[in-house]
Amino acid sequence: MTQEHSFQTDGVLTNAHWVAPQGDDRVYDELSDSAPRGTFRLSIPGWIGVAVVVFWIVFAAIGPMVIPWGENDLPFPDAYSEFQAPQPGAWLGTDVSDRDILSRLAWGARRTILISLAATVLAYLVGVTLGLGSAVVGGRIDTILGRINDALLSLPSLMFGLVVVAAVGSSSFILITTAGLIYANVVYRLARAIGMEIVVMDYVEAARARGEGLWWIIRREIWPNARIPLISDFGLRLIFVILFISSLSFLGLGVQPPHADWGSMVRENIGALQYGDSMVPVLAPALAIATLTISINFIVDDVSTYVGGKLSGRV
């Protein structure tokens, strides 16, 4: 270790790795076995991503308070007509039931982001606990959990969602639980794979020899080392959850009317594409979802380069 270090500071043998010609030594950064890059840098798309995500968070947080209309208020009750053009009082126009698009977008931002965030957190709580747990415990429990995991992962996520909604109906609580449990499977697999790499380390064995309990080992030895790669995957999971919830809402099986969420707004106003004066009612919520998920993905892309390779490659 010290020898390597001195080599590096001497600048004689700065890099023992093979550097490809044509100056493309950065290309292999994203491979699964590539070394973490020294400092965290955001690329230009990454910076744009951060700006857009911050914008939507602020919009969701203070939008509903600032905008004068509630999500089901009619701004122009006297001049009732669907898909009115943007005008003072309704800056993005009105939707299929003449409600203010901007207000619904703000309430929808809150609902979409909060439901997705809650589902992702649930997926992480369940997935990480069981995944790291079964990596440490091993044996029969690991095998049983692994089999259940295989079976659940072999259902296409949207199909799984459809079956659940068909059986028990749809509400925010059911959406969060369903999405949370579906994606807990993926998180379980990631956490278990990372946990397996750490469990074989000497320091874990030392902790076991000292007689430390299961929970202590997970909390003090495994988690600090599994933390960074798992957190870097959080963004990616959040994207898939947002897409999942929005798709269900788009199909009319997610957030139920009269509540607004971005996916259901796209569904309600899809007629604006053909019959409306403006396409804003349907374009605005679709753009909102797309800009949010794409921005998160640009940030995730930068983070995973920093952490060292796509995490999914390690599973």
Add this chain to the structure above:
Amino acid sequence: MWTLVARRLLIGVFTVLSVSVIIFLATKVLPGDAADIRLGQSATAENLQAMRERLGLDQPYLIQYWRWLSGILSGDLGYSLAGDRPISELVASRYHNTLVVSVFTTAIVVPLSLALGIVAAMFPGSLYDRLLTIGAVATVAAPDFFVAMLLVIFFVMWLGVGSAVVIGNTDGMTPTHLLSHFALPVAALCISLSSQLIRMTRAAVLNVMSSPYIEMAILKGVPRSRIVMRHALPNAIGPIVNIIALSLAYLISSVVVIEVFFGYQGLAVLMVQGVQTRDFVLVQSLGMLFCAVYVGLMLIADVCSILANPRLRHPK
């Protein structure tokens, strides 16, 4: 090797069976059953009892499950709760659209993405490569209906070609006619699917590119394009076939959204209608169908990666 493949096949069968148990049980947590739904609220207890006996709902779950599963295996998907039509009849009238769109999508997206991905791997770090990567990062995170909407706005609203709603009878259409009929849904699915395919193809080729024998070829002075095509590609085929099968499995989720968006009558729309009318017999059977296809594709992916890996093909 064959024992490995056989074991994988066995696991696949086992997985489909456990999926069927999950789907079967999911519909049993409902408060009502098929007899309640069919007869409605005004049904008398005797009528309900008679209907349960007719449908076999008075039997223990194990026997019901066995009847349902053996029915599916022999092509009898049961009766739809709404309208009392056999589900196999409903499926027969719709599977054609779904199949046509999937086949067209596959035939277009696979060669195109492989070519784009391999060229990107030939010139890593180039402007083309970076633009392609940024494009792929963006489209992989874009919702399917957003992609479809942009296509409709661009082609239908601006250029005035095609239609935002794909309807009409497709009987007796020639393949070119069919392709133009389904052009927009196929294009939307291609875009959704290609990003993943391009990125993973590029990564698979680049992964091989970092191995010592490629370094050797570079030092020998072999041109870059030749290294990729002759040295790297044959060893990346296994992972690439794996990626193709996985992408086709992901197609299933996108198909649901795209069919609803364009409004043509496919299997996925049928399933969504089943969920809306709480016709859980229909949901059960179609869910099973989709999951079986999905597991099958996953299985093909696994078997291909076993067959493509010489170390697994010739075990010591």
